[in-house]
Amino acid sequence: MPEGLKLDYPRLEDGAALWRIARDSRVLDLNSSYSYLLWCRDHSATSIVARDADGDPVGFITGYLRPQDQRTLFVWQVAVDHSQRGRGLAAAMLGTLVARTAEELGVEFVETTVTPDNAPSNRLFTSFADRHSAPMRSDVLLDADVFPDDGHEPEVLHRIGPLAA
Template sequence: MTAAQADLQAEFLEMPDGLRIDRPEVADGAALWRIAKDSVTLDLNSSYSYLLWCRDFAGTSAVARDPEGKPVGFVTGYVRPERPHTLLVWQVAVDDAYRGRGLAGALLDGLTARVARDSEHGLRAVETTITPDNTASDRLFTSYAARHGASVEREALFDAGQFPDGSHDPEVLYRIGPLSF
């Protein structure tokens, strides 16, 4: 383990089942795409986008690895250009075999701690979008807010009619903050 990996791992003290956290690498893109595809609830992006995500947004994303180094969960995000104190969480997914063990929450806690530490602007808020029927994501982000003593504001971001394919549920924006680290 490199020194950078050890620093990152130190942020994830409550990792279940001997898992470890790392920054994603391009080689992880295919596994992230598979985990997202198998989740059934996430919008599946092109495989190309997961490769780019692992290359261009590794600093604001995290991957959980099993003892053999295989990705078993991830969270992807980016710092909003118009709001440099805000991390937008794009996707969170955990392989079916590792669900129900607190891995998604550990990934989210650790990632936001790292972004807060590494950001030149600091981190004051987390945003994400959730469809109204996604109770697992609602629980994940409301419990994150509770653990960090932050409030959650919700507002419609995109209604169903704004999606060109016509088969998408509305997306509700969750704003979590203020955060302090």
């Protein structure tokens, strides 16, 4: 865990900061500000926020339990503020979030989608699976041609697990 940061549950009032971090990343698909507010309200138990010494969000992971499989945590977005990159924060957030949801909610699997060109995210999830000695299966979930906007790459589903208890 990077020094000077604290991992916490997101709160409704964090939604605007999470939206700004996602927007400023210039790599994430930016959702509406409304969705980040609701995410902090409705999916706090399956998400995480990193706070600096002043309590301001500097990173987050949004996630939810799959409705068809409550043992699977789907990681929606991982974002780290530019000021905190290169410190291992994304890995610390992911490890803490998965451990917390495994203990509190019975999570045994992690899923996420990543585009082929997103090397940092692909490394994050591959190294997470390696650290936990968990199998990882990867298959295209959404082909590029299903997206209404031109130029979207396919989304590859990574399924990690089962995770050791």
